[in-house]
Amino acid sequence: MTKGRSATGDQRRSQLLRGVLDLCLLSLIAERPRYGFEFAEALADAGLELVSDGSIYPLLARMERAGLITSYRAPSPSGGAPRKYYRLTDTGRAELGRGRADWLAFAGPVGRILTATTPSTGENTA
Amino acid sequence: MTKGRSATGDQRRSQLLRGVLDLCLLSLIAERPRYGFEFAEALADAGLELVSDGSIYPLLARMERAGLITSYRAPSPSGGAPRKYYRLTDTGRAELGRGRADWLAFAGPVGRILTATTPSTGENTA
DNA sequence: CCCCATTGCCTTGCGGCACAAGGTAGTCGT
DNA sequence: ACGACTACCTTGTGCCGCAAGGCAATGGGG
Numbered sequence: 001m002t003k004g005r006s007a008t009g010d011q012r013r014s015q016l017l018r019g020v021l022d023l024c025l026l027s028l029i030a031e032r033p034r035y036g037f038e039f040a041e042a043l044a045d046a047g048l049e050l051v052s053d054g055s056i057y058p059l060l061a062r063m064e065r066a067g068l069i070t071s072y073r074a075p076s077p078s079g080g081a082p083r084k085y086y087r088l089t090d091t092g093r094a095e096l097g098r099g100r101a102d103w104l105a106f107a108g109p110v111g112r113i114l115t116a117t118t119p120s121t122g123e124n125t126a
Numbered sequence: 127m128t129k130g131r132s133a134t135g136d137q138r139r140s141q142l143l144r145g146v147l148d149l150c151l152l153s154l155i156a157e158r159p160r161y162g163f164e165f166a167e168a169l170a171d172a173g174l175e176l177v178s179d180g181s182i183y184p185l186l187a188r189m190e191r192a193g194l195i196t197s198y199r200a201p202s203p204s205g206g207a208p209r210k211y212y213r214l215t216d217t218g219r220a221e222l223g224r225g226r227a228d229w230l231a232f233a234g235p236v237g238r239i240l241t242a243t244t245p246s247t248g249e250n251t252a
Numbered sequence: 253c254c255c256c257a258t259t260g261c262c263t264t265g266c267g268g269c270a271c272a273a274g275g276t277a278g279t280c281g282t
Numbered sequence: 283a284c285g286a287c288t289a290c291c292t293t294g295t296g297c298c299g300c301a302a303g304g305c306a307a308t309g310g311g312g
Contacts, residue, residue, distance in 0.1 A: 009228055014270050015145025015297075016232045019138045021270080024239045037289060047235035055270045057291055062269095080288030081278045100240050102135055106142045107233050109173035113150045114226050116157075140299050141269075147299080163260060181299045183262055188298095206259030207307045 013050050021051065022059055023099040026092055029069060035083035036060065060086060068092035139176050147177065148185055149225040152218055155195060161209035162186065186212060194218035 028034055028042050036057055043051045063069050069086045076083050088096070154160055154168050162183055169177045189195050195212045202209050214222070 009224065011297085012145045012225065012228050013232060016228070018144045018269060018298095019141025020236055024236065027240050027242075035289080036291095043239075046239050047231070052271060053290080054272065054292090059269085061291085076279080076288065078288075079279050081276095081290065083289070098135065099138065102138050102142070103236070103240055105173070106139065107237065109169075110146055110150065110229070111233065113169075113172050114153050114229055116153070136300095137268080144269090144298060161260080162262095176299095178300060179261080180263090180301065184298085187262085202259065202308080204259070205308050205310095207261070207305095209260070 010050065013048075017048075017051065017055070020099075020103060021055065022063060023096065023103060024048075025056070025059065025063070026068065026088065026096040026099065029086050029088050030093065030096060033085040033087045035074075035085045037083075063092070066091075068095055136176065143174075143177065143181070146225075146229060147181065148189060149222065149229060150174075151182070151185065151189070152194065152214065152222040152225065155212050155214050156219065156222060159211040159213045161200075161211045163209075189218070192217075194221055 024043060024046075025039055028039060034042070036053065039056050040051050040053055043049075060069070060071075064071060064086070067089060069088055069092050071084050071086050073082050073084050150169060150172075151165055154165060160168070162179065165182050166177050166179055169175075186195070186197075190197060190212070193215060195214055195218050197210050197212050199208050199210055
């Protein structure tokens with residue numbers, strides 16, 4: 001119990017990921033070609049430890065179908081099944097640009113709303 | 127002619143709202159008691175013009191059922207149907223505090239991922 | 253008085269998506 | 283051969299924002 005995130009916290013994080021997880025993957029691919037297992041690790045490195053591969057693979061498939069990314073296979077250097085690497089298309093790069101703008105246009109106002117109030121736990125003057 | 131936002135952009139914004147819309151409402155209520163119609167307006171003022179009342183009322187009902195807020199009715203000063211005002215409970219205030227922390231712990235890493243990449247592939251969007 | 257515009261609240265059906273759990277396949281050490 | 287590990291993919295579930303539409307109360311005009 002000490003270690004785990006609260007159930008409600010986990011649930012909120014799941015919801016928060018929506019609409020932005022695809023952009024994160026796109027952004028990570030933009031740096032260099034990546035394969036599935038890498039993403040969860042990279043996201044955890046960035047501070048988002050919660051993303052399960054059951055969310056990532058379907059999303060990658062969707063994005064490939066949408067023409068945002070392409071894939072190719074390569075043998076795993078560490079032994080095991082071959083990896084499936086993804087890289088960006090021009091369409092994907094454009095989408096990433098739009099998405100970044102959308103995120104900024106969203107996170108700004110939200111942050112303002114959430115911090116604009118007096119965050120005191122004191123009594124309200126109702 | 128499109129009226130400004132693209133369909134895909136609207137959809138992303140819908141997804142982005144998840145997990146944070148309840149916190150925004152909570153935060154707005156924390157300032158002072160509010161009624162339904164006010165929220166869409168307040169969110170638009172903050173820069174989020176997209177939220178429809180079909181999202182807000184069910185959410186308010188859910189939060190009331192969860193014990194985060196309470197409601198009372200008061201006649202409308204501008205004529206028309208009576209308003210239903212909401213105010214925070216202690217539980218709601220606690221949830222708001224937790225939510226703010228969750229948001230910060232989420233928005234930070236995401237912003238870092240989305241801006242950390244070197245957009246070296248070709249042009250720079252300066 | 254009746255009608256209707258305005259204000260305000262609520263419901264239904266829909267669709268997208270993260271997730272948990274489980275399954276498949278390739279490679280290696282023993 | 284067998285298990286362990288790496289890696290990829292699928293299914294079922296539940297949440298929640300949204301569009302569209304409907305109900306209730308108030309007040310003004312014909």
